[in-house]
Amino acid sequence: MLESLSDKFRKILRDVRGQGSLSEANIQEALKEVRLALLEADVNFAVVKDFVSSVKEKAMGKDVLESLTPGQQFTKVVHDELTSLLGGEDSSLELKGKPSVIMLVGLQGSGKTTTTAKLALHLKGKGRNPYIVPADLFRLAAVLQLKKLSQEIKVDCFDSDDYKDPEEICKEALRVASLKGYDILLVDTAGRLHIDDTLMHQLGSLKAILKPSEILFVADSMTGQDAVNTAKGFNESVGITGVILTKFDGDARGGAALSMRMATGKPIKFIGTGEKVDCIEVFHPSRLAGRILDMGDILTLVEKAQATFDEKETQELQKKLKKDTFTLDDFKSQLQQIKKLGSMDSILSMIPGFSAMKQAKDIKIDEKEISRIEAIINSMTTREKADPGVLNASRRMRIAKGSGTKVQDVNKLINQYQDMRKMIKKLKAAGPKGIKGLFQKFM
């Protein structure tokens, strides 16, 4: 079966413990897996080569700590190296000048216009007074697109309609901004190819007019091997200050980010996680590292869960877990909490190894599944919910009928619930350390 990279490392390096340390011979196979994983995640070929040799260097001769398995040790080396290369913890926006200017540049269709609006909303939320400047006069309805987005987020937008070239727009917008006291200018530019000399030159003149403190290269997280060329091209012609990765809400592993980072040395600042204007998040290197390696994004999941889960309900739940009085009703309310986290898809994509499974088409994520479970539980009597032990065949049949499902569905649910109780018991037996261990296994 398909397995996550960390599982593979564990198997490959199982025997290393006896040998005491990681050596060239015993990590050879694991390094091959690293290479493969990175290439499948779209990291550029040349970048992969460098990365693998630097991991080799870092891993070799490392004593295997008592507390870790060799697989974990190696996983940690790979993950740490990737994180540090993606890194630069501080990726906040550089906002100098009055007004400070942010320019968004990139290939066609990468997400510049949407991201302009997202950044404006983000900055507005921080108490700033941004001004949106549409400077794409080339694509059909591009100005209108940004005007509409500005209206939606209630941020003022420069009226670019009366102008014939972006240079004029930028000059005039600067004047208006200082007149009206906007403190940040967000300038959207037309999509262009890095090999289009005329258009790259135009970016240069916009830069000369605007003197931006940020020139953000907006790139699609699905980009392949070419990411190196485009990022380099934009960086060499205009000098970018950072990267924004868009469309991160899909199943792309996002290896292009590493390529771009290596090609330009510029930090990744934000990721776009959806089509809506509030779908933007600050970039975390270690999370992307996990995703590139397909080790999942447990950190994000945990954080998101903490933010979403109702504090009181969670405490209640913990009490019940402790007393072992966790009923089907609790199961249902837990599911509802999970639903609040986002689509099943986005939750599952954060779980280690899951993207690989999805590709194998083993698992169909069915949003309806949760509703089905809810319907089944709703069709139970109070007694049945509190004590599923009483659920004999005829009761199960009745519940299936009442919820419009099949008896198999009811059986499946009961089994799931019982599995969960078993797991809870195990966790309790292991104590807090055991739970931590469970998470460590993932990370």
Next chain:
Amino acid sequence: MFKKLKAGFESLKAGLARTHNAIMGSVESAFTGESREVVLERLEESLIMSDVGVKAATEIVDGLRTRMVGWDSSKFKEYLKESVYNILKEVERPLEIKERPFVIMVLGVNGVGKTTTIGKLAARYTAEGKTVLLAAGDTFRAAAIEQLEGWGQRAGCPVIRQAHGGDPGAVAFDAIKAATARGADVLILDTAGRLHTKVNLMEELKKVQRVVSREIPDAPHENLLVLDASTGQNALSQARLFNEAVGVTGIALTKLDGTAKGGIIVAIARELKIPIRFVGVGETVDDLKDFDANDFVEALI
């Protein structure tokens, strides 16, 4: 039983070929300084660097390795081109407009070039003397409707639209009715960009398809998936999931005017065998070409 034998034979053949190559390689390298394994490895690398993907690249090169006993290593590149050409030749099938109205539904993830490709198609078919109707099925993205209307003006064909935020199924319904009433030759439906992993959005697409086929049973006659040449391995996932959801009958590969090679199309052709109809090579109406396997391979390798 037979399968097993065959597999055994294949691996034996591969093994022999490898031995042969190793020997030949060392003989050659004594003269040219380059063993055939090195040449093969470099070719495999070049495929990976064009986004063909590790799996497909390895299999293609392995296929070469088993067949090339006694071949001249200076011609490996030509052999590789031929292998890839053979894969792509099978999917080089131009779109034929047969039915009337011929309904094309255009799909793909966000920003790949769906609307632009529609504009180019509209101009092409109009120039061929066909009457074309466009439907603004992207009711989600800001100003997507106006963008399509702009293309309609350029091509000189009408656009059926409703308000922003409306139901794309209803737009499709209106458009089918209008196409039938006006006796249009071609109806092209724009759809909102959607990531293939979003279940609800894929359901929405299925619904649009159902609306169309309820009115005209064998329509859409073409479900055209637009892929961006700069996309890496994810394009395979896109092709699989769009295909599962609505059945993809053709592919348009856009943005080939950049430096990306679009090699993932090779992996897609191998796995899904979906015809590749068009390539996009720029942002104007003239920048749409029929897919040509030979040209593509020449640019790829």
